[in-house]
Amino acid sequence: xxxxxxxxxxxxxxxxxxxxxxxxxxxxxxxxxxxxxxxxxxxxxxxxxxxxxxxxxxxxxxxxxxxxxxxxxxxxxxxxxxxxxxxxxxxxxxxxxxxxxxxxxxxxxxxxxxxxxxxxxxxxxxxxxxxxxxxxxxxxxxxxxxxxxxxxxxxxxxxxxxxxxxxxxxxxxxxxxxxxxxxxxxxxxxxxxxxxxxxxxxxxxxxxxxxxxxxxxxxxxxxxxxxxxxxxxxxxxxxxxxxxxxxxxxxxxxxxxxxxxxxxxxxxxxxxxxxxxxxxxxxxxxxxxxxxxxxxxxxxxxxxxxxxxxxxxxxxxxxxxxxxxxxxxxxxxxxxxxxxxxxxxxxxxxxxxxxxxxxxxxxxxxxxxxxxxxxxxxxxxxxxxxxxxxxxxxxxxxxxxxxxxxxxxxxxxxxxxxxxxxxxxxxxxxxxxxxxxxxxxxxxxxxxxxxxxxxxxxxxxxxxxxxxxxxxxxxxxxxxxxxxxxxxxxxxxxxxxxxxxxxxxxxxxxxxxxxxxxxxxxxxxxxxxxxxxxxxxxxxxxxxxxxxxxxxxxxxxxxxxxxxxxxxxxxxxxxxxxxxxxxxxxxxxxxx
Amino acid sequence: xxxxxxxxxxxxxxxxxxxxxxxxxxxxxxxxxxxxxxxxxxxxxxxxxxxxxxxxxxxxxxxxxxxxxxxxxxxxxxxxxxxxxxxxxxxxxxxxxxxxxxxxxxxxxxxxxxxxxxxxxxxxxxxxxxxxxxxxxxxxxxxxxxxxxxxxxxxxxxxxxxxxxxxxxxxxxxxxxxxxxxxxxxxxxxxxxxxx
Numbered sequence: 001x002x003x004x005x006x007x008x009x010x011x012x013x014x015x016x017x018x019x020x021x022x023x024x025x026x027x028x029x030x031x032x033x034x035x036x037x038x039x040x041x042x043x044x045x046x047x048x049x050x051x052x053x054x055x056x057x058x059x060x061x062x063x064x065x066x067x068x069x070x071x072x073x074x075x076x077x078x079x080x081x082x083x084x085x086x087x088x089x090x091x092x093x094x095x096x097x098x099x100x101x102x103x104x105x106x107x108x109x110x111x112x113x114x115x116x117x118x119x120x121x122x123x124x125x126x127x128x129x130x131x132x133x134x135x136x137x138x139x140x141x142x143x144x145x146x147x148x149x150x151x152x153x154x155x156x157x158x159x160x161x162x163x164x165x166x167x168x169x170x171x172x173x174x175x176x177x178x179x180x181x182x183x184x185x186x187x188x189x190x191x192x193x194x195x196x197x198x199x200x201x202x203x204x205x206x207x208x209x210x211x212x213x214x215x216x217x218x219x220x221x222x223x224x225x226x227x228x229x230x231x232x233x234x235x236x237x238x239x240x241x242x243x244x245x246x247x248x249x250x251x252x253x254x255x256x257x258x259x260x261x262x263x264x265x266x267x268x269x270x271x272x273x274x275x276x277x278x279x280x281x282x283x284x285x286x287x288x289x290x291x292x293x294x295x296x297x298x299x300x301x302x303x304x305x306x307x308x309x310x311x312x313x314x315x316x317x318x319x320x321x322x323x324x325x326x327x328x329x330x331x332x333x334x335x336x337x338x339x340x341x342x343x344x345x346x347x348x349x350x351x352x353x354x355x356x357x358x359x360x361x362x363x364x365x366x367x368x369x370x371x372x373x374x375x376x377x378x379x380x381x382x383x384x385x386x387x388x389x390x391x392x393x394x395x396x397x398x399x400x401x402x403x404x405x406x407x408x409x410x411x412x413x414x415x416x417x418x419x420x421x422x423x424x425x426x427x428x429x430x431x432x433x434x435x436x437x438x439x440x441x442x443x444x445x446x447x448x449x450x451x452x453x454x455x456x457x458x459x460x461x462x463x464x465x466x467x468x469x470x471x472x473x474x475x476x477x478x479x480x481x482x483x484x485x486x487x488x489x490x491x492x493x494x495x496x497x498x499x500x501x502x503x504x505x506x507x508x509x510x511x512x513x514x515x516x517x518x519x520x521x522x523x524x525x526x527x528x529x530x531x532x533x534x535x536x537x538x539x540x541x542x543x544x545x546x547x548x549x550x551x552x553x554x555x556x557x558x559x560x561x562x563x564x565x566x567x568x569x570x571x572x573x574x575x576x577x578x579x580x581x582x583x584x585x586x587x588x589x590x591x592x
Numbered sequence: 593x594x595x596x597x598x599x600x601x602x603x604x605x606x607x608x609x610x611x612x613x614x615x616x617x618x619x620x621x622x623x624x625x626x627x628x629x630x631x632x633x634x635x636x637x638x639x640x641x642x643x644x645x646x647x648x649x650x651x652x653x654x655x656x657x658x659x660x661x662x663x664x665x666x667x668x669x670x671x672x673x674x675x676x677x678x679x680x681x682x683x684x685x686x687x688x689x690x691x692x693x694x695x696x697x698x699x700x701x702x703x704x705x706x707x708x709x710x711x712x713x714x715x716x717x718x719x720x721x722x723x724x725x726x727x728x729x730x731x732x733x734x735x736x737x738x739x740x741x742x743x744x745x746x747x748x749x750x751x752x753x754x755x756x757x758x759x760x761x762x763x764x765x766x767x768x769x770x771x772x773x774x775x776x777x778x779x780x781x782x783x784x785x786x787x788x
Contacts (some may be wrong), residue, residue, distance in 0.1 A: 012722075169627070342673055343703065546699075554704075
């Protein structure tokens with residue numbers, strides 16, 4: 001009997017955590033991992049699940065759950081693991097009590113991230129077991145196995161997804177006994193030598209970690225069923241994992257395949273056995289040559305090829321090209337493209353977005369703006385073009401201060417969203433103040449984590465499970481630190497924003513300016529009104545086009561034909577009124 | 593059956609994801625193996641979006657290589673050209689007659705395409721152009737445009753109206769269901785069943 005559902009790997013991870021009896025779960029949203037906890041929230045009656053303020057805290061909470069003997073979970077996108085690596089690198093020494101599973105979603109091809117990195121490298125670095133599901137069923141099954149393994153070997157386990165697996169739905173049999181796994185807490189015993197990673201204990205832990213790694217290698221080589229040889233034509237043997245396995249099945253399906261569901265510790269014995277069974281070995285993996293280098297280090301010859309597979313997302317087309325090079329038995333279908341000269345369609349701040357006015361003002365003030373991670377990163381794109389740099393969560397503030405220290409003379413400010421401020425902005429503004437900077441930190445406070453799909457945060461007044469939560473006042477935080485200049489401005493008042501920002505950017509005192517305006521989608525304001533342009537009054541000056549609003553569209557050309565009048569698409573207009581404020585000819589008015 | 597590959601493209605916010613979800617779940621209900629792949633995140637904000645659905649006896653890769661999509665459904669006219677390379681030589685194409693002007697054009701950074709219809713007709717001689725938005729407006733809610741398109745797609749799949757409607761019942765809130773079923777019926781009338 002089966003109990004079949006149709007789930008994305010993100011959803012399957014949440015179902016599995018519930019089924020495995022997970023009790024403590026903490027995460028910070030990040031594409032492509034966000035839906036894991038959005039799904040988990042539907043089980044919040046039995047799982048304590050939360051949006052943490054950042055990934056490091058999420059990891060620490062999950063570690064705390066594990067230390068207390070509960071099965072625990074944390075989830076994040078690849079760059080989140082950079083933030084959370086510190087606690088992981090030591091808890092791997094201490095070792096899990098209650099099962100701890102860390103789900104990392106990589107983003108090969110950089111669909112919605114600031115970089116591309118391969119978390120498998122960090123799983124090796126942390127000496128933890130690494131599971132790499134190829135589809136949602138495997139994500140479900142491997143989560144259950146990871147919890148068992150974590151407790152048996154007292155080790156945190158990583159389950160690594162990618163954008164493609166996270167956002168692909170496949171059939172999943174969750175089992176007829178699907179329900180809340182009633183796993184009892186492992187008894188907590190105060191054990192200083194076990195849980196305190198001070199040098200004298202950490203040295204002993206270090207030795208145990210090596211021993212554990214070899215035991216896990218034996219497990220990955222000969223015990224787990226997620227590592228398996230699929231016998232086929234043995235003139236070629238392909239070692240593969242993750243989503244690459246599915247592409248291999250489509251493109252190289254007739255050959256022998258070593259499918260590694262658990263690729264760390266690397267199952268050397270199994271690999272050696274497989275290599276002996278086949279004539280030639282080929283390794284196909286997405287991103288870094290993590291497996292290939294380990295196969296080569298074993299002294300096994302691996303087919304070299306000119307087609308490069310070591311960056312960006314794989315797809316069946318890239319493997320087809322590889323097959324054409326190695327075997328020469330396939331034709332690459334001629335690709336007929338028809339997109340020559342098409343205007344690009346980049347993502348854009350929504351119509352009515354409360355961030356738009358600020359970027360219009362900063363652009364006008366010709367300020368140097370260090371940016372941050374969120375919807376407002378889109379303020380970097382033309383025609384707003386208001387942001388100079390974006391590095392990582394919270395970096396805007398330190399970056400601005402460093403530029404000031406370097407002697408950068410222009411008006412200088414950092415722009416950061418509320419959720420990103422809660423994530424890692426506190427320390428940045430503290431550092432500016434303490435070290436005598438004059439940076440103006442602008443917090444775009446829309447009370448929601450927008451880019452990842454509207455998750456609540458400490459400014460929202462609610463938690464993931466819907467409970468009422470205290471609202472953190474960012475201005476009060478800055479004042480408590482010792483900031484003398486803290487201003488709060490309505491995000492929809494362009495004139496006032498310009499006045500305040502001119503004063504603060506020109507001041508030699510550090511300041512925090514909070515721009516307050518709700519996210520138009522989460523506040524349900526996308527149909528709040530409609531504006532229209534009076535063609536008899538529009539002088540085609542182009543001021544409103546500088547807002548970069550998707551609802552403001554080019555209309556008729558002027559008599560000389562060089563400039564365009566504006567029109568407003570009534571379907572897209574959400575009635576924010578920014579355009580009325582920037583029009584000097586009174587040509588725009590509300591019609592609804 | 594031979595695996596069928598369907599690609600849906602459009603602009604963030606047009607409802608491509610709900611349509612592909614209903615298509616995929618209908619295939620699952622029919623007892624087939626099925627995979628549905630989509631990219632969300634940054635592109636949701638008015639960017640170009642794509643989702644792919646593959647169904648058959650056994651499906652491995654959730655995405656197809658260029659020139660392998662049996663059906664390309666474009667929720668917006670220009671997007672059909674952008675994703676033309678995915679279409680198989682004998683593949684079919686449905687194009688929704690709606691233009692969403694990208695910000696790069698409305699802000700004057702890039703020129704508009706002035707010969708769009710000519711290019712579409714040259715590239716897709718057998719394309720079916722659909723006025724899904726007019727039909728949705730007629731029914732009374734522009735937001736059910738995607739179900740008009742789902743109806744049009746349904747004729748080109750091996751699944752019965754009943755099966756599609758069952759998925760819609762499971763997936764769409766009760767108070768919106770009748771409207772969406774009507775949209776689906778109107779859409780289904782726009783295409784003719786696939787041969788065989």
